[in-house]
Amino acid sequence: MSMSLILRRVGVGSFHRILSVKYNFKFLYTHKMSEKPVEYTHTNGIESKTPFLIGVAGGTASGKSTVCQRIMEKLGQQQKEHTERRVVCISQDSFYRTLTTAERMRAERGQFNFDHPDAFDDKKLLAVLKDILAGKKVEVPEYDYISNSIHPHHSHTIYPADVVLIEGILVFYFPEVRELFHMKLFVDTDSDTRLARRVPRDIMERGRDLEQVLNQYMNFVKPAFEEFCLPTKKFADVIIPRGADNVVAIDLIVQHISEYLKRSPAEKSQLQYIGASSTPGSPQRAGQAGRPH
Numbered sequence: 001m002s003m004s005l006i007l008r009r010v011g012v013g014s015f016h017r018i019l020s021v022k023y024n025f026k027f028l029y030t031h032k033m034s035e036k037p038v039e040y041t042h043t044n045g046i047e048s049k050t051p052f053l054i055g056v057a058g059g060t061a062s063g064k065s066t067v068c069q070r071i072m073e074k075l076g077q078q079q080k081e082h083t084e085r086r087v088v089c090i091s092q093d094s095f096y097r098t099l100t101t102a103e104r105m106r107a108e109r110g111q112f113n114f115d116h117p118d119a120f121d122d123k124k125l126l127a128v129l130k131d132i133l134a135g136k137k138v139e140v141p142e143y144d145y146i147s148n149s150i151h152p153h154h155s156h157t158i159y160p161a162d163v164v165l166i167e168g169i170l171v172f173y174f175p176e177v178r179e180l181f182h183m184k185l186f187v188d189t190d191s192d193t194r195l196a197r198r199v200p201r202d203i204m205e206r207g208r209d210l211e212q213v214l215n216q217y218m219n220f221v222k223p224a225f226e227e228f229c230l231p232t233k234k235f236a237d238v239i240i241p242r243g244a245d246n247v248v249a250i251d252l253i254v255q256h257i258s259e260y261l262k263r264s265p266a267e268k269s270q271l272q273y274i275g276a277s278s279t280p281g282s283p284q285r286a287g288q289a290g291r292p293h
């Protein structure tokens with residue numbers, strides 16, 4: 001079923017309760033020619049493709065990873081060997097920068113702000129995304145939340161794929177990174193729910209105690225969400241209320257990706273309309289006001 005047919009069946013009114021789509025729904029199903037030519041690169045004499053890059057932002061514990069996992073599952077990608085996957089997912093947390101000794105000591109006491117843009121190595125993230133767009137195989141570090149640092153021995157090899165999802169609290173914060181995305185999703189889960197999910201997750205999976213989690217949340221996570229993450233919601237093309245609970249929204253996104261995967265390479269290159277071209281504040285739209293968040 002095509003996206004336009006789904007829209008007609010669901011009805012535009014109901015659709016807006018399922019997810020919010022910026023400007024108009026056309027973005028999801030209009031085949032607009034890319035303003036940037038799609039680059040075909042050659043690695044070892046093999047033509048490789050430019051993948052469709054999807055940014056997934058949202059507050060901590062909003063369900064970004066779970067939404068990406070659901071998308072991968074519904075597309076039957078989780079069961080595949082890594083080398084065979086057509087859709088892959090990367091976390092921005094893999095791009096936390098290495099802390100100085102003093103910062104590491106503050107982090108151990110829960111006094112380092114991991115929610116501030118300065119905590120990330122945005123240049124490295126940008127370089128890796130550019131390599132991915134160039135069709136290269138890349139190594140992505142694994143982040144260890146217990147030692148608050150990149151794991152010294154573990155990394156993930158990301159093989160060239162058709163669709164790459166990048167999820168993280170600040171993936172829309174850095175303009176150069178933001179402009180690389182062909183589609184931007186914002187997982188919009190209410191903050192009480194997010195805190196209620198973060199507390200058990202950080203205690204069970206990230207080695208924290210209750211007092212530490214609540215102090216970090218009040219001192220850093222909540223203020224930084226309001227200052228740095230929430231304002232980036234205006235850059236999203238699609239807003240997903242309630243995260244992974246929003247099965248209809250996830251199914252619509254899955255449908256869009258499946259249709260993309262069925263296309264020939266030439267059709268794909270035409271479908272790679274540039275998300276940045278519809279982004280308020282991007283060079284192409286300088287002077288136009290962004291939608292308030």
Ligand SMILES: Nc1ncnc2c1ncn2[C@@H]1O[C@H](COP(=O)(O)OP(=O)(O)O)[C@@H](O)[C@H]1O
Nearest residue numbers: 059060061062063064065066067197201244245
């Ligand atoms: N819809 C949901 N219902 C219940 N628990 C959820 C839901 N979505 C996520 N969670 C749980 O909440 C925590 C945070 O979810 P996660 O997807 O890791 O969020 P994020 O990637 O945004 O930090 C995890 O423990 C996850 O299992």
Ligand SMILES: O=c1ccn([C@@H]2O[C@H](COP(=O)(O)O)[C@@H](O)[C@H]2O)c(=O)[nH]1
Nearest residue numbers: 059060061093114115145148149169221
């Ligand atoms: O060493 C660290 C690194 C990060 N955090 C917190 O993690 C979240 C981002 O991850 P989500 O999966 O999106 O929740 C961020 O809010 C940091 O506060 C950490 O606690 N320790």
